[in-house]
Amino acid sequence: xxxxxxxxxxxxxxxxxxxxxxxxxxxxxxxxxxxxxxxxxxxxxxxxxxxxxxxxxxxxxxxxxxxxxxxxxxxxxxxxxxxxxxxxxxxxxxxxxxxxxxxxxxxxxxxxxxxxxxxxxxxxxxxxxxxxxxxxxxxxxxxxxxxxxxxxxxxxxxxxxxxxxxxxxxxxxxxxxxxxxxxxxxxxxxxxxxxxxxxxxxxxxxxxxxxxxxxxxxxxxxxxxxxxxxxxxxxxxxxxxxxxxxxxxxxxxxxxxxxxxxxxxxxxxxxxxxxxxxxxxxxxxxxxxxxxxxxxxxxxxxxxxxxxxxxxxxxxxxxxxxxxxxxxxxxxxxxxxxxxxxxxxxxxxxxxxxxxxxxxxxxxxxxxxxxxxxxxxxxxxxxxxxxxxxxxxxxxxxxxxxxxxxxxxxxxxxxxxxxxxxxxxxxxxxxxxxxxxxxxxxxxxxxxxxxxxxxxxxxxx
Ligand SMILES: Cc1cc2nc3c(=O)[nH]c(=O)nc-3n(C[C@H](O)[C@H](O)[C@H](O)COP(=O)(O)OP(=O)(O)OC[C@H]3O[C@@H](n4cnc5c(N)ncnc54)[C@H](O)[C@@H]3O)c2cc1C
Numbered sequence: 015x016x017x018x019x020x021x022x023x024x025x026x027x028x029x030x031x032x033x034x035x036x037x038x039x040x041x042x043x044x045x046x047x048x049x050x051x052x053x054x055x056x057x058x059x060x061x062x063x064x065x066x067x068x069x070x071x072x073x074x075x076x077x078x079x080x081x082x083x084x085x086x087x088x089x090x091x092x093x094x095x096x097x098x099x100x101x102x103x104x105x106x107x108x109x110x111x112x113x114x115x116x117x118x119x120x121x122x123x124x125x126x127x128x129x130x131x132x133x134x135x136x137x138x139x140x141x142x143x144x145x146x147x148x149x150x151x152x153x154x155x156x157x158x159x160x161x162x163x164x165x166x167x168x169x170x171x172x173x174x175x176x177x178x179x180x181x182x183x184x185x186x187x188x189x190x191x192x193x194x195x196x197x198x199x200x201x202x203x204x205x206x207x208x209x210x211x212x213x214x215x216x217x218x219x220x221x222x223x224x225x226x227x228x229x230x231x232x233x234x235x236x237x238x239x240x241x242x243x244x245x246x247x248x249x250x251x252x253x254x255x256x257x258x259x260x261x262x263x264x265x266x267x268x269x270x271x272x273x274x275x276x277x278x279x280x281x282x283x284x285x286x287x288x289x290x291x292x293x294x295x296x297x298x299x300x301x302x303x304x305x306x307x308x309x310x311x312x313x314x315x316x317x318x319x320x321x322x323x324x325x326x327x328x329x330x331x332x333x334x335x336x337x338x339x340x341x342x343x344x345x346x347x348x349x350x351x352x353x354x355x356x357x358x359x360x361x362x363x364x365x366x367x368x369x370x371x372x373x374x375x376x377x378x379x380x381x382x383x384x385x386x387x388x389x390x391x392x393x394x395x396x397x398x399x400x401x402x403x404x405x406x407x408x409x410x411x412x413x414x415x416x417x418x419x420x421x422x423x424x425x426x427x428x429x430x431x432x433x434x435x436x437x438x439x440x441x442x443x444x445x446x447x448x449x450x451x452x453x454x455x456x457x458x459x460x461x462x463x464x465x466x467x468x469x470x471x472x473x474x475x
Pocket of ligand 1: 148158431
């Protein structure tokens with residue numbers, strides 16, 4: 015084995031790190047500070063051929079692989095104990111075809127790379143809400159961001175992918191080449207191979223978009239949320255919107271008397287003409303006394319980076335869970351308000367996300383992601399600084415999640431916010447529904463020995 019390791023080190027352009035190397039500890043760190051895993055090797059790749067060499071080495075030495083894109087997976091799937099972590103974070107090139115409105119995006123890119131490269135030409139593709147999240151992990155399980163209402167999930171904008179499979183083959187997956195693999199990559203996560211390059215559709219966006227962000231005190235209660243629900247009913251094709259529950263930080267941007275108090279913000283983004291969006295969203299800013307209102311016309315790139323600072327990598331311990339909701343009755347709203355009122359950590363957020371619009375225009379069997387009919391998602395993003403508070407915060411999240419189960423859309427969950435995937439295969443069966451069997455068959459074809467298993471794992475049929 016060590017002889018082959020010497021070969022691997024010699025043949026790749028990137029770097030192989032072992033536990034004794036000085037950069038090893040930094041390289042194994044991921045976004046969630048709770049994750050402390052120690053791979054046998056970290057292969058920092060610089061090209062597709064580096065990835066092929068690393069996969070071949072892992073397969074021949076019978077060592078499982080974890081794949082690191084942006085390292086933001088809250089369950090920490092990017093890093094494994096004793097296996098080989100294939101790290102793509104040095105592969106971050108983006109190439110824009112202005113006339114064709116497409117972008118080639120390397121498998122280690124973060125969303126900031128894509129937004130900054132495409133906005134130079136007034137273009138964008140739907141990404142996540144925080145700019146240092148990885149394109150690959152976020153996209154392969156769906157990808158939900160502000161542009162979802164107009165342009166769908168990230169996977170709906172994927173045109174093709176270059177994939178290194180478990181056998182070390184390099185394949186292109188698209189509607190016309192390896193179509194089953196392409197179908198599986200659109201929602202099936204990192205189960206089928208390592209994507210070293212994505213091709214995305216681009217749309218005309220910005221540079222200015224309308225960002226709506228009135229912050230209401232928790233005491234405003236259910237009324238503004240009910241208003242939002244009814245107001246949004248005919249706007250899901252135009253507006254990406256999220257109600258976020260939070261605790262006001264001790265920050266001069268907020269009035270001092272609000273520090274430490276619970277609030278909710280009605281976020282809404284209109285990515286067409288900003289003046290038009292301002293008029294359209296004005297009613298959301300007139301629902302009573304506000305703690306603050308950060309609404310305004312904003313550069314799209316600025317919007318995409320606005321919340322990076324509150325979610326810094328490696329600083330907080332985290333446990334995130336969610337439900338797709340089948341509706342937002344008054345009872346659901348009351349349960350959410352009551353549940354969030356007891357959060358043990360002031361860093362924790364919870365959000366109601368609207369769906370519908372372009373997200374729902376795609377048939378359940380068109381991509382592995384499955385049924386798009388859920389009207390909302392509710393996410394519980396528990397975040398806290400101290401190890402001694404782990405149990406308290408995880409238990410609170412699980413209790414809240416259990417209470418919200420009664421309102422779940424067929425027991426399904428967004429697989430990028432799955433806690434630690436405690437529900438196992440049942441979670442995947444419920445979430446993928448009728449698509450699960452096909453996913454297992456495709457897994458068997460491309461990864462029969464389950465080399466890629468540190469993920470929401472689909473076992474080969
Ligand atoms: C602060 C923060 C904000 C977030 N915001 C959003 C949001 O707005 N919208 C949303 O939808 N999600 C969001 N998420 C969730 C996010 O989508 C997932 O955590 C996702 O896994 C992150 O992708 P990554 O590449 O950074 O993760 P990593 O931890 O690097 O990878 C996670 C998994 O993705 C797979 N993977 C990664 N790279 C590749 C590759 N090149 N080829 C094949 N498989 C690969 C592997 O299975 C890997 O285990 C957020 C997460 C955080 C922490």
